[in-house]
């Protein structure tokens with residue numbers, strides 16, 4: 421009857437379960453293998469396969485283009501780091517502005533709402549062009565403004581609009597008693613926000629935030645539209661000089677590799693949040 | 704009773720005072736000495752949109768006194784406590800704390816709130832902080848107590864509420880009763896003038912109610928000034944100095960617990976108590 425000495429009934433149940441899980445593992449393995457084989461045969465037997473293989477999967481071209489693309493990716497990573505931090509800060513500010521109540525804050529609230537409506541609505545590509553070419557046209561300075569900066573700004577504006585909504589949902593999900601409890605202790609509105617509401621809100625929205633981060637990781641590639649030599653632009657140049665699309669595949673694989681750790685982190689955070697929800701019944 | 708007597712005998716030259724209310728059951732409540740009164744609610748009106756939830760409440764809580772609010776759900780107990788604690792703007796009337804008009808819009812509301820200790824039904828503790836951090840937050844951030852001293856005091860408080868070993872635990876590791884005791888510890892950590900307790904046991908499993916009420920009883924015996932909404936009539940009978948029966952936003956009947964709970968004169972009170980007795984809570 422103890423954990424060390426299960427009853428015969430439990431032992432038979434365990435055997436049953438073990439058998440069942442062995443069978444389902446086997447089924448999964450076999451069906452995956454079959455599917456992969458079919459896919460492989462279908463693709464390689466396609467009439468255009470030899471040509472496709474030569475233009476998209478050329479190992480020599482891949483190897484030759486790799487250094488330049490990696491160099492470009494380093495730019496993407498730096499842009500990503502700056503943009504991600506700037507997005508978080510801006511999004512948090514906008515989200516908090518939108519929670520302010522009372523007529524005094526009406527202009528700020530309207531401003532924040534307008535920001536979200538505007539930048540969530542504009543396609544990122546269009547915004548990149550508008551800022552990338554529009555801002556230099558204003559000629560604030562005689563020097564050429566680095567397009568990387570302009571691209572980063574466009575990225576931050578778009579993502580801040582999205583992420584601020586995620587934060588706002590997080591803020592709204594904090595139980596009203598928490599805010600009231602903080603105020604009842606004498607904490608000011610700002611202190612309650614900073615010390616009580618936001619820490620809980622941020623924790624709750626970590627999974628969707630990581631998801632947005634994955635999306636941003638690949639959207640940094642769009643700054644290549646403005647000309648800077650990032651991974652996508654490097655792939656484009658390599659592709660044009662070799663008349664071969666393999667460099668794009670290389671760039672794609674690198675972006676995937678970049679996003680996998682974040683994707684796993686997002687899974688992990690979501691699982692942890694789910695566990696907390698389940699065990700976290702307050703009373 | 705004892706506390707009311709004690710606070711009135713502080714000045715021996717005026718023997719009758721509030722204590723007279725206990726012996727002369729049929730008399731209306733006599734005026735209390737003003738220097739005795741900590742919380743003074745006068746003609747409090749609170750409306751949400753057009754719905755008047757509180758319709759002219761008069762209520763006083765004297766120093767070291769335990770006043771319990773009873774009444775059916777929706778009668779306005781929570782609203783009254785929130786208004787008293789300046790957590791909600793009021794629609795009319797006046798609230799005085801130690802003689803200061805705290806319903807005056809010019810006062811610093813954060814400062815006034817810091818002089819109350821409030822505990823709600825549930826979700827009091829901040830789940831992202833340890834119990835210790837919950838307790839030291841207000842002393843550190845609002846009252847400027849040095850972190851080390853705040854921690855020492857918090858440990859002492861936790862021992863007092865029987866949670867010495869839970870200082871570093873997160874609230875979701877505590878039972879409901881332990882959570883409420885920690886919440887009380889947090890409320891008294893700032894040495895409030897008045898404790899406002901809003902049905903702090905009504906979300907608890909029955910077997911956990913006792914430990915929380917025992918703590919309130921202890922605080923009361925220690926001279927705390929308490930205004931609490933409760934469904935625990937037995938507790939009100941034993942610990943309260945004064946019971947206020949709230950009905951649809953007005954004080955329907957009030958007085959010493961023995962009278963209000965034992966020989967209620969108002970039909971609404973009688974009906975309410977009958978229902979409570981049927982529910983087995985008296």
Ligand SMILES: Nc1ncnc2c1ncn2[C@@H]1O[C@H](COP(=O)(O)OP(=O)(O)O)[C@@H](O)[C@H]1O
Nearest residue numbers: 751754756774775776777778779780781782783
């Ligand atoms: N924020 C609010 N907005 C509108 N109505 C409210 C609000 N809070 C409470 N009420 C109403 O006020 C009345 C009194 O509620 P409450 O003070 O919570 O009663 P009690 O605590 O005695 O159960 C109820 O009818 C309730 O619906």
Ligand SMILES: [Mg+2]
Nearest residue numbers: 780781782902
């Ligand atoms: Mg209530």
